[in-house]
Amino acid sequence: MPELAVQSQGLSKRFGRQVAVDAVDLAVPRGAVYGFLGPNGSGKTTTIRMLLGLVRPTSGGHTLLGRRMPDRAAEVLPRIGALVEGPAFHPYLSGAENLRRLDAADRTADPGTCTARIGGALDRVGLTAAAGKRYRAYSLGMRQRLALAATLLVPRDLLVLDEPTNGLDPQGTREVRALVGTLAAEGATVLLSTHLLAEVEQVCTDVGVMHQGRLVAQAPLAELRAAATPRARVTTDRPVAAAQVLRELGLTEITEAPREVSAVLGPVPPEKVVAALVHAAVPVRGFAVDAPDLEELFVSLTGEGFDVSG
Ligand SMILES: Nc1ncnc2c1ncn2[C@@H]1O[C@H](COP(=O)(O)OP(=O)(O)OP(=O)(O)O)[C@@H](O)[C@H]1O
Numbered sequence: 001m002p003e004l005a006v007q008s009q010g011l012s013k014r015f016g017r018q019v020a021v022d023a024v025d026l027a028v029p030r031g032a033v034y035g036f037l038g039p040n041g042s043g044k045t046t047t048i049r050m051l052l053g054l055v056r057p058t059s060g061g062h063t064l065l066g067r068r069m070p071d072r073a074a075e076v077l078p079r080i081g082a083l084v085e086g087p088a089f090h091p092y093l094s095g096a097e098n099l100r101r102l103d104a105a106d107r108t109a110d111p112g113t114c115t116a117r118i119g120g121a122l123d124r125v126g127l128t129a130a131a132g133k134r135y136r137a138y139s140l141g142m143r144q145r146l147a148l149a150a151t152l153l154v155p156r157d158l159l160v161l162d163e164p165t166n167g168l169d170p171q172g173t174r175e176v177r178a179l180v181g182t183l184a185a186e187g188a189t190v191l192l193s194t195h196l197l198a199e200v201e202q203v204c205t206d207v208g209v210m211h212q213g214r215l216v217a218q219a220p221l222a223e224l225r226a227a228a229t230p231r232a233r234v235t236t237d238r239p240v241a242a243a244q245v246l247r248e249l250g251l252t253e254i255t256e257a258p259r260e261v262s263a264v265l266g267p268v269p270p271e272k273v274v275a276a277l278v279h280a281a282v283p284v285r286g287f288a289v290d291a292p293d294l295e296e297l298f299v300s301l302t303g304e305g306f307d308v309s310g
Pocket residue numbers: 015018019020038039040041042043044045046047195
């Protein structure tokens with residue numbers, strides 16, 4: 001198995017003059033839950049459509065599960081479950097009947113186990129009770145769950161989910177996020193696009209941030225969290241003495257200004273810093289801990305905010 005479940009090089013898409021996706025180099029590690037984060041219109045859907053071979057790139061290329069696309073599409077696509085703008089469900093058939101139709105169209109699926117697999121997929125997305133209801137009577141959230149169930153009819157090595165919690169109520173959102181975690185624990189790699197930072201923080205191990213068609217950051221979440229580390233900021237008339245105290249306490253990246261000293265706190269508790277400053281007779285006029293969270297970090301990368309709700 002390759003180390004990267006998804007890898008692209010210079011993947012680009014133009015629509016006329018507009019560059020929707022601009023030289024994106026994705027690297028989704030095998031086993032990751034990769035949050036593909038970006039505001040609406042930043043190019044996530046177009047990238048995902050190119051990855052799945054639904055749209056032809058203007059330039060660049062990519063592999064899925066180590067196989068070059070689109071040349072090896074027939075071989076690799078059956079191992080991939082994709083949720084991209086819901087599949088065409090029949091309004092007058094029930095959820096279960098719709099899944100039966102989709103499954104029958106999948107040449108790689110075993111008809112002998114169809115009923116059990118459909119039951120299992122409906123159960124995983126919490127649609128068992130509504131399995132016999134007509135699709136047209138489904139709420140938006142139920143439709144989204146059914147689309148998700150359709151990706152789970154056979155085991156997949158890679159799931160590509162475009163905004164999987166869109167249209168779900170808070171309970172449904174929690175369930176889908178938990179399901180993503182379970183699927184990953186079972187060994188699948190998950191690439192999920194979202195405009196919700198909270199979604200990334202809750203379920204993802206890795207993140208790629210899109211901004212105006214470009215991938216402006218890509219890293220394990222833990223690495224980004226470490227970069228967003230809290231700094232202590234001391235306002236004082238004696239910055240040199242204050243800096244000395246911070247140094248002795250083991251704070252790092254100390255910067256001195258005429259009336260202010262700041263440093264990365266690391267594991268040192270803020271109250272210990274204050275006590276040490278007082279003990280060293282440094283006049284402290286102000287003390288603050290600035291903790292840039294992921295949102296601030298991403299805003300600094302993209303210049304715009306994310307919807308942090310959900
Ligand atoms: N078929 C198309 N023809 C012309 N322009 C398009 C087409 N598809 C996408 N675009 C444009 O490309 C840009 C990126 O769109 P895309 O849908 O990939 O963004 P997104 O990040 O997925 O946003 P959203 O969450 O709104 O889907 C947008 O400016 C969009 O208007």
